[in-house]
Amino acid sequence: MEIKSTKNGTELTVCPIGRLETVTAPDLQAFIEENISGVTDLTFDLKELKYLSSAGLRVLMSAQKIMNKQGEMRLCNVNEDIMDILDMTGLTDVFEIEE
Amino acid sequence: MEEINLDPVATDFYKVSDFVAGILESLDCPAKIQTKMDIAIDEIFGNIVKYSGAKSISVRAGAESSGIFSLSFIDDGKPYNPLNAPTPSINADFEDRPIGGLGIFIVKKTVDDVFYEYKDGHNYLTIKKKL
Helix, strand or coil, rough: EEEEEECCCCCCEEEEEEHHHHEEEEEHHHHHHHHHCCCCCCECCCCEEEEEEEHHHHHHHHHHHHHHHCCCEEEECHHHHHHHHHHHHHCCCCEEEEE | CEEECCCHHHHHHHHHHHHHHHHHCCCCCCCCHHHHHHHHHHHHHHHHHHCCCCCCCEEEECCCCHEEEEEEEECCCCCHHHCCCCCCCCCCCHHHCCCCCHHHHHHHHHHHHHEEEEEEEEEEEEEECCC
């Protein structure tokens, strides 16, 4: 999948594009593993993400577990379909979600 | 019912997705339901590819009477009833929560009915959604 990102010191913004599912989630996971070291502020900007499945949730959850140890993480531009999935899996209170 | 035959490779998810999208469009199904079905397809097809050891997978889809959309996954892998998977504890403390086990839970929450049956050496998993 195409992943846009910007890094400013220890702040990283990641913008995955398209659908985050079984086929594409490993690409995002690999990107995070390569880039998360030293990051204290991680933002997933989901404005160009159509939807995610549990494979995508796993990537976000594992990133959250890492960021709980080294800084802060948030999601922004979460569309209604993605919010539905976060809601049904009890993750709306786990992630900081920016309006 | 229409049918498509697939190989047990992860990228064949896109073939199933396109196949089902074509049928749903012909039924004037709202985009929101199409997205929900796509997610359910990813959960089910992804699990079959990853865990079943199936050599062949087929998918049957179509509308039944009274506006119910039916989608069946048939594979020749190990007998496995995903409906018996434990329900994830979504209210547990996040640090104690495993990051997996959410797939079939999402399917159950997303569609109206899920049925499983093993017969003639094949797993049959059928989901139904009111359009």
